[in-house]
Amino acid sequence: MRTVFKTSYDADINLFRHRVQAGWYVLLLVVALALPFLLGTFAIGEMTNLLIWAIACMGLMVLVGQTGQASLGHAAFLAVGCYANALLQLNLGLPFIIAFPLAGLIAGVAGALIAMPMTKLHGIYLAIGTLAISILTDDFIVLAEPLTNGVNGLMPPSIEIFGVSFDRYGMPGRLYYLVLAVALAVIYLYRNMQRTPLGRSFAAVRDSEVSAQAMGVNVARTKATAFGISAGITGLAGALMGHFAGIFNNETFNIIISIQLLLAIVIGGLGSIHGAFFGAAVVALLPQGISITRDFLGQFVGGGSIAIPGLESAVFGLILILFILFEPMGIYGRWLKIRTYFELFPFYRRDMFRRQKSYLKTERMR
Amino acid sequence: MDVLQLIVSGLANGCVYGLIAMGFVLIYKATEAVNFAQGDFMMLGAFICLGLTNPEFMGLPFWISVPIAIAIMGAFGYALDLVVLRRMFGQSQVAIVILTIALGFVLRFVAGLIWGHQPISLQSPMAGRDIRLGGLVLGLDEVVVILVTVILTVVLYFYFNRTKLGVAMQASSQNQLAAYYMGIPVKRIHSLIWALAGMVAAVAGILFASKGSIDPSIGLLGIKAFAAAVIGGFGSLPGALLGGVIVGLIEPFASRYIAAGYSQIMPYLLLFLILVFRPHGILAQIHQKKV
Amino acid sequence: MSLLEIDNVTLRFGGVVAVNKVSFNVEEGEVFALVGPNGAGKSTLFNLISRIYDPAEGDIRFDGRSILDKAPHEIARLGIARTFQNIELFDQATVMQNLLVGRHRHRKGNMWSELAFTPFVRAQERRHREAIEKVIDFLDLQAYRDKYIAGLPYGVRKVVEMGRALAIEPRLLLLDEPASGLSVEETQDVAYWIEDIKKQMGITVLMVEHDMHLVSSVSDRVLALADGKMLSLGTPHEVQNDPKVVEAYIGVADEKEEVLA
Numbered sequence: 001m002r003t004v005f006k007t008s009y010d011a012d013i014n015l016f017r018h019r020v021q022a023g024w025y026v027l028l029l030v031v032a033l034a035l036p037f038l039l040g041t042f043a044i045g046e047m048t049n050l051l052i053w054a055i056a057c058m059g060l061m062v063l064v065g066q067t068g069q070a071s072l073g074h075a076a077f078l079a080v081g082c083y084a085n086a087l088l089q090l091n092l093g094l095p096f097i098i099a100f101p102l103a104g105l106i107a108g109v110a111g112a113l114i115a116m117p118m119t120k121l122h123g124i125y126l127a128i129g130t131l132a133i134s135i136l137t138d139d140f141i142v143l144a145e146p147l148t149n150g151v152n153g154l155m156p157p158s159i160e161i162f163g164v165s166f167d168r169y170g171m172p173g174r175l176y177y178l179v180l181a182v183a184l185a186v187i188y189l190y191r192n193m194q195r196t197p198l199g200r201s202f203a204a205v206r207d208s209e210v211s212a213q214a215m216g217v218n219v220a221r222t223k224a225t226a227f228g229i230s231a232g233i234t235g236l237a238g239a240l241m242g243h244f245a246g247i248f249n250n251e252t253f254n255i256i257i258s259i260q261l262l263l264a265i266v267i268g269g270l271g272s273i274h275g276a277f278f279g280a281a282v283v284a285l286l287p288q289g290i291s292i293t294r295d296f297l298g299q300f301v302g303g304g305s306i307a308i309p310g311l312e313s314a315v316f317g318l319i320l321i322l323f324i325l326f327e328p329m330g331i332y333g334r335w336l337k338i339r340t341y342f343e344l345f346p347f348y349r350r351d352m353f354r355r356q357k358s359y360l361k362t363e364r365m366r
Numbered sequence: 367m368d369v370l371q372l373i374v375s376g377l378a379n380g381c382v383y384g385l386i387a388m389g390f391v392l393i394y395k396a397t398e399a400v401n402f403a404q405g406d407f408m409m410l411g412a413f414i415c416l417g418l419t420n421p422e423f424m425g426l427p428f429w430i431s432v433p434i435a436i437a438i439m440g441a442f443g444y445a446l447d448l449v450v451l452r453r454m455f456g457q458s459q460v461a462i463v464i465l466t467i468a469l470g471f472v473l474r475f476v477a478g479l480i481w482g483h484q485p486i487s488l489q490s491p492m493a494g495r496d497i498r499l500g501g502l503v504l505g506l507d508e509v510v511v512i513l514v515t516v517i518l519t520v521v522l523y524f525y526f527n528r529t530k531l532g533v534a535m536q537a538s539s540q541n542q543l544a545a546y547y548m549g550i551p552v553k554r555i556h557s558l559i560w561a562l563a564g565m566v567a568a569v570a571g572i573l574f575a576s577k578g579s580i581d582p583s584i585g586l587l588g589i590k591a592f593a594a595a596v597i598g599g600f601g602s603l604p605g606a607l608l609g610g611v612i613v614g615l616i617e618p619f620a621s622r623y624i625a626a627g628y629s630q631i632m633p634y635l636l637l638f639l640i641l642v643f644r645p646h647g648i649l650a651q652i653h654q655k656k657v
Numbered sequence: 658m659s660l661l662e663i664d665n666v667t668l669r670f671g672g673v674v675a676v677n678k679v680s681f682n683v684e685e686g687e688v689f690a691l692v693g694p695n696g697a698g699k700s701t702l703f704n705l706i707s708r709i710y711d712p713a714e715g716d717i718r719f720d721g722r723s724i725l726d727k728a729p730h731e732i733a734r735l736g737i738a739r740t741f742q743n744i745e746l747f748d749q750a751t752v753m754q755n756l757l758v759g760r761h762r763h764r765k766g767n768m769w770s771e772l773a774f775t776p777f778v779r780a781q782e783r784r785h786r787e788a789i790e791k792v793i794d795f796l797d798l799q800a801y802r803d804k805y806i807a808g809l810p811y812g813v814r815k816v817v818e819m820g821r822a823l824a825i826e827p828r829l830l831l832l833d834e835p836a837s838g839l840s841v842e843e844t845q846d847v848a849y850w851i852e853d854i855k856k857q858m859g860i861t862v863l864m865v866e867h868d869m870h871l872v873s874s875v876s877d878r879v880l881a882l883a884d885g886k887m888l889s890l891g892t893p894h895e896v897q898n899d900p901k902v903v904e905a906y907i908g909v910a911d912e913k914e915e916v917l918a
Contacts, residue, residue, distance in 0.1 A: 010783070012786065117641075117642040121645055123460060125600075132593065189772050192771060193771070193772060195782070196772075197757075197771065200757055200761070203747055203754065204747050207746070207747035211747070213729045214739050215762070215825065216825070217730055217761050225768060262464065263468060271749070309478060310474055313474075314472050314474070314475030317470070317471030318468070320465070321468050324464065324468075
């Protein structure tokens with residue numbers, strides 16, 4: 001375990017705790033930059049997908065992990081971002097470089113506006129409220145057919161920035177770099193949020209609304225702001241998802257996606273950027289993992305390549321159940337434990353992370 | 367006459383929603399947890415009854431398979447609490463919501479493996495028979511659904527408010543530690559309530575199956591039922607039924623008098639409005655926290 | 658003009674009158690204590706000042722201006738800080754972060770500048786941390802600076818909550834049972850701190866406390882309440898010897914004995 005001797009206030013303010021930590025992240029970035037030279041076209045596509053999911057997970061993490069507000073409806077903001085981005089390009093002829101950030105802004109404003117009447121809701125009431133929004137968005141896309149082309153869906157144009165093509169099929173490596181750049185920008189904003197009054201007011205609302213209020217935090221406005229930032233980031237992910245999928249309709253952003261997004265960040269570990277990436281990795285790589293496993297088993301059992309409906313969600317659900325039961329802190333929590341084990345070797349004790357037994361008190365008292 | 371029939375079929379649908387909603391409320395009242403898999407419990411109950419009754423599976427007489435199905439679902443609820451949920455003791459509401467959502471995925475998959483994904487009809491003696499009252503023709507299945515629901519609601523309501531065990535169940539949710547000190551076996555009560563919720567879900571499932579065909583995805587009806595529970599006021603049994611009936615009635619009328627596409631939207635629009643203007647439902651049960 | 662004026666305030670919960678026509682003034686620079694048996698309406702008065710409850714009648718003025726048109730979160734900005742009877746800290750955050758939330762009143766940036774982390778925001782962060790260090794030094798919290806609240810002992814949490822209120826740099830500090838659940842030594846510390854808060858920092862203190870020993874050693878004036886009504890107002894010595902107060906306390910004790918018998 002490394003002890004940091006703090007000699008200025010900046011030691012607490014800076015992005016990295018110490019040089020060695022910064023070194024590891026630079027190494028990780030180098031690996032991420034080198035990937036297109038190491039992997040084939042298919043694998044790089046999978047990595048792009050993973051990064052897009054990670055952006056979406058970070059978006060939801062702002063709300064759930066930092067502010068403690070559950071949302072079962074974030075697919076709605078994926079949809080808003082995706083449709084806004086595509087329609088701005090298709091109908092108004094805006095270039096991607098303008099349409100994309102604008103789409104994030106539109107999703108963010110939509111999120112803040114929707115959150116305003118719901119800032120009094122807690123726990124399950126908020127969950128069901130956001131669930132309703134997700135379902136309503138799905139139906140609205142179908143009803144607003146003249147704009148959204150209903151169930152037939154839309155095809156966003158190929159991305160081009162200042163004459164350079166980032167086509168999904170033609171230039172998968174470039175698209176990967178573009179998504180990576182967006183992901184890094186979002187991470188930077190996320191870290192800035194965490195180290196400023198903004199993020200601290202989110203945490204205050206998460207842990208105790210009544211004392212946040214006594215500290216001068218406007219709870220309703222803070223929640224709406226968190227919703228806005230969260231929806232904005234999610235909207236950016238949605239816009240990228242649209243480009244990555246090539247074609248999308250209301251079904252692309254149905255309620256199952258909302259739920260999957262929430263489950264992903266729980267598996268990954270609530271409250272950290274790492275958790276968002278771990279969770280995204282599980283969601284994005286699981287389908288491939290299952291099909292590889294099935295092909296592998298098929299060699300022995302024979303005829304195992306028939307698709308079994310619902311298998312993917314079932315495996316996903318099972319993983320989640322196991323995590324909630326045995327590792328509620330998610331993959332990131334497990335990672336911390338393993339790291340501590342090696343740092344303290346051989347002095348790690350099993351009960352080091354054990355928490356006090358808790359008894360639930362009614363949440364009807366608010 | 368037309369409107370009357372619309373009302374009756376809406377009521378019958380609403381009663382099924384109400385029964386599922388009651389399952390939510392039962393568990394919420396006693397354990398403060400929300401079982402998002404309640405819709406899938408209902409689906410499972412329906413399929414177990416169907417598997418026992420239909421000739422292509424076991425072919426038992428309907429009246430024998432109904433109590434068996436209810437008993438199996440009760441045992442399933444009890445076992446689920448014993449094996450899985452007891453480990454979650456004292457954890458936050460949202461963690462349990464997420465757990466039960468995941469459980470729903472698994473249950474849907476298992477049901478699909480056993481009974482397939484094609485819609486099947488339950489061979490119920492009520493199917494296709496009519497009751498004539500004057501000029502009014504009502505489906506026997508719909509009338510039975512409404513009657514059974516009303517009886518069950520009354521029984522459960524008195525159970526919770528009049529019997530010792532019922533009151534103990536409520537107490538255990540308000541403060542687990544205090545309930546312990548009062549000598550209430552909190553954990554066993556949790557298991558019992560999950561068993562009860564399983565049984566109510568089985569009844570809902572059987573009633574739903576006797577009105578039409580079923581497939582594993584009907585569990586998603588749980589979302590609509592959850593909306594109904596919130597509309598009525600989470601934590602109130604009559605509220606759950608009220609919410610269910612409101613949702614059941616609003617659907618056919620919206621599709622008839624507004625436009626077909628809107629019948630889907632109306633329940634959720636109503637839910638959203640209720641949450642904004644009366645955040646804890648029509649029959650609310652929330653108090654201000656003391657600091 | 659007094660710093661805080663409670664003017665004929667009444668609050669009812671349904672049929673129960675929790676606070677009944679209570680009036681008193683807290684002068685700038687004094688330590689004012691509220692005492693009384695459980696359910697006397699002491700914490701309710703705090704919640705009225707924090708604007709969690711709306712009084713049915715009467716007015717509450719701070720620095721000469723009514724605060725009844727303020728929202729609960731605007732109270733801190735006026736310079737009124739408070740602690741809670743049952744510790745309401747931010748459990749999943751460190752002591753440092755908790756104290757920094759106390760600085761929220763002094764936040765100058767907005768969402769956009771903070772997301773971009775402009776040089777101005779960095780300078781402001783440095784200033785906040787400097788202010789926090791003063792509070793940490795004052796309350797001897799150095800050892801816990803980067804510890805999470807969830808793992809801290811009760812006594813330390815109590816101190817952190819006081820520190821968080823001080824980080825606001827208030828003019829009026831409301832302490833809700835600052836010594837409840839503390840050991841004799843810890844209570845001693847609290848007594849010294851309250852003295853210093855008054856004398857060194859010039860902050861006016863209004864506190865609710867059951868420990869009469871602490872009350873009489875630090876407070877300038879005491880108000881005794883029972884069943885939401887004012888019983889006696891004066892110096893600690895006067896109030897303790899007021900026959901009405903003695904009756905209220907011993908009367909309660911009598912009833913308890915009857916219940917036990």
